[in-house]
Amino acid sequence: MSATHPNAPTVGGSAALPDVSGYALVPKRHWGRWVAVAVILVLLAALVRAFAVGQIEWRFVGTFLTAQSILDGLVNTILMSVAAMALGIVLGVVTAVMRMSANPVLQGVAMGYSWLFRGTPLILQLLLWFNLALVFPSLGIPWLWSARTVDVITPAFAALLGLGINQGAYTSEVIRAGMLSVDNGQYEAAKAIGMTRLKALRRIIFPQAMRVIIPPLGNEFIGMVKSTSLASVIQYSEILHNAQNIYYANNRVIELLIVSGVWYLVIISVLTPLQALLERRFARGTGVSR
Structure with a gap:
């Protein structure tokens, strides 16, 4: 049973809504937000002041930011990131397809590869590749080609193998997740019209899986840029x-470490919007806005 105020106006025997046209709209005050902003600004100002008054020669930071040795390292970092990521994507695609194969031998090999290279530290893998000559003094094909391992496994080649093969193990899981996101009916439909498994993957499965694969793969590439720093060992x-x-x-x-940090941030700042554009490109037609 409802009750009405005894002085409330009535229309046709029922209570009428009060007239609120004379009231002013007052926006809700979010005091917590302002407090949070104030605290953040205070902490940021304290951090800036600490670095400003600290024993850091900022003129050296500006000088070495464009030093030739640093710029050469920047180019090498970018080249190694691209090359190692390309190797990782190739290995990741092959491993993901093997993992989803009906052949138990291929499944076992793919699982073993992922287990080994995801289960050991990247820096350990880099050191193992770099010191491969201690196990195999020479490499080659009998009667065709032979060379000393120390001449073949240069720091650049060891970094490429270590970073690329390690990345392939992680990328395989990203690609496998994308393939699993495609409805199983797509596989069956491709099979029904006579497509081979590889053709179905190329023409139907991978184009649909890309919208799931691209975001984590972009993050993996950003991680690769930073992982190249481990190759310094x-x-x-x-x-x-x-x-x-x-x-x-x-x-x-400290000055040179700040220079390194600035260039890493520059690379990531360039890659982040490019990743967003790529995500939007593959999200077209799905109804998902990014």
């Missing part, structure tokens, strides 16, 4: 390694 001349060579000579450790 095997003397590959990327940004961090070249920065270390400089600060070993002039003892400006």
Whole structure:
């Protein structure tokens, strides 16, 4: 049973809504947001002040930011990231297809590859590739070609093998997840019209799976750019390694580390919007806005 206020106006025996036309709309005040902004600004100001008054020679940061050795390391970092990611994608696609094969031998090989290279640290793999000559002094094909391992496994080649093969293990799971996102009916429809499995993957499955694959794959590429810094332990001349060579000579450790950090942030800042554009490209027609 409902009750009405005794003084409320009535229309046709029922309570009428009160007239609120004279009231002013007052927006809700989000005091918590302003407090959070104030706290963040205070912390940011404290951080900026700490670096400003700290014992950092910022003129050295500006000087070495465009030093030739640093720029050469920047180029090497970009080239290694692209090459290692390309190798990782190729290995990832092959491994994902093997993993989803009906052949138990191929499944076992794919699972073993992922288990081994995802289960050991990347820096350990880089060191193993770089020191491969301790196990195999020479490499080659009998009666055709032979060479000393130390001449073949250069720091650049060891970095490519270590980064690319390790990336392939992770990329295979990304690609497999994309393939699993495609409805099984698509596989059956392709089979019904006489398509081979590889043709179905190329023409039907992978185009649909790309919208699921691209976002994590873009993140993997961004991670690859930063992972190239680990190649400094095997003397590959990327940004961090070249920065270390400089600060070993002039003892400006923090300044050169800041220079390295700035260039990594520049690379990531360029890649992030490119990834967003690629995601939107593959999301067209799905009704999903990014």
